[in-house]
Amino acid sequence: MNKPLSGIRVLDLSRVLAGPWCTQLLADLGADVIKIERPGVGDDTRHWGPPWHGEGEERVAAYFLAANRGKRSVAIDFSKPEGADLVRRLAGKSDVVVENFKVGALKKFGLDPDSLRTADPQLVYASITGFGQDGPYKDRAGYDYIIQGMSGLMSITGQPDGAPGGEPMRVGVAVIDLFTGMYTASAILAALVRRGVSGEGAHIDSALFDVSLALLANQASNALVSGQTPPRQGNTHPNIAPYQPFQTADQPLIIAVGNDRQFAKLAALLGAPEWAQDERFATNPARVANRATLIPLIEARLAERSAADWFAELDAAGIPAGPINTVSQALGDPQAAYRQVVEEMDRYRLVRSPLRLDGEPASSTLPPPRLGSHTAEVLAELGLEESERDRLKALNAIG
Structure with a gap:
């Protein structure tokens, strides 16, 4: 399949879910995604088990596998000057940078949007935070669960007051993180199209809180039009019956x-x-x-x-x-089997991308990477000789 983002390089400084979900989507569409991870530790979600896949050094949490196919893992400690320099050099050869650090946290490493876009005005730089780059909450950490509560989503999810078990409930998957990743990927694609016309990059400001309010959709519109707070209705619909x-x-x-x-x-x-x-x-x-x-x-x-x-x-x-199927029943459904929703990739069983272009699945061909498994490869592409890589490894700047 001719991947539409073939030739686009994405430098992924994100971790956990919203950012990795965004970059996995870009990888599925053909982008070369380089995932920067801390040597010896990696993305937090590598350790978010059980359940686990594999044993010993090969052990990885199922959570990590869900959001990281199609990427190359490079172990760099950019808290060290030598590591930060490497990441800046990689950014200089990338079309897109995605990060989800607190506002301003990357400035001391020269990896903030102003620094990298001054060096390369064509760079598309996407920042994902809990509450955005400005406003009274900009310095707060943002987690999906907290945002589900703050945005009102939990207030309309669950059985109604007075019913057995009637209390606010979170959605059973981190839907705010996932949609933030999808919205950010859409903004990145739009910025790349604009860059193709004007030659100008962009700084994308994605906030989980903003996304969660947008996801309220008809419920937010109901509140704005009626002036009344939507209640929890369990499994019924506020606007349609039956x-x-x-x-x-x-x-x-x-x-x-x-x-x-x-x-x-x-x-x-x-x-x-x-x-x-x-x-x-x-x-x-x-x-x-x-x-x-x-x-x-x-x-x-x-x-x-x-x-x-x-x-x-x-x-x-x-x-x-x-x-009302269980997750296992849904994954084993005849329609899921016909559409080949579950794919075998290396030693993993994964849910492939739902995107299809001209009848072909857009899923990446690369499995979720082992920590640092592409460090030597990517740094060699950057022009580093083996002796220089050995020197950086001795400094613990790379893994």
Whole structure:
């Protein structure tokens, strides 16, 4: 496959998730991503187990594997002058730099955006922080969990007040980190396109807090339009009904009716076509207003048969529906198998990139790297002789 970012070099100074997720996406699209890691330690997530893959020196946390395919690992300690000089030299041969340090933390190493972009005005430099490069919270550390709480996301996630287990809940994956990585990758691609026209680079300022507010989407819009704080609704939807799991004779089944035509089909399938003409249920606003009456009626019909029976009929009728799978069930689903979502890479089993261009998966061909496994290779490309690499290793500037 002709990778669209072939020829673009990305210097990755980030660690944990938001930054690595961004650079993994760029690697999947063909960029040469050089991941700078601390000698002997590496990215924090290498140690975020269990579960682990491998044993002894080969042991690595599954968490690290999720966000670091397609990269070359170079072990450099840039807290040492010699190490910082190497990273600056690598930046001078890169198109993009991605970092997620606290605001101003890289200035003392000459790796801040002003220093590197003064040396190379065409450089695209992306900074990822919890709260952005300015504002009253700019010096705070930002973690996904904290941002989920501060942004209001947890306040709309979980069972409603008064229901069993009714309390704010975090989303089951670090969704703010992941979306920040995706938004940052989009901004990088836009900056590269602009650079191709104007020759000018950019400093991208990505903040987890900003992203988390953007992700509130219709819920934020609901609050702005209505002036009311959206409540937690468990598995129901604030703007659509019926749009939730229903208990059948044996297990829950999600039914997601998105328009009046689909509701009429559902009513007919359940043996109650008159519901589609009932003024309480005929339109989506009416169904939302009368959900407390409608939902028990639907539940009573669905309880008569199994989820598999209902799903077969709903699917045939074109009514969106589906089961609530475990992660393992989803990864083993026939559709996932057909689309080759899980791939074997070196000795790892990984979820490949969901991107496809001209029918071809955009996933990288390089497995997640061992710590420092490409140090000699990349520094040789920089022009360092073996004797110089040995000298730097003796100084503990490289691993």
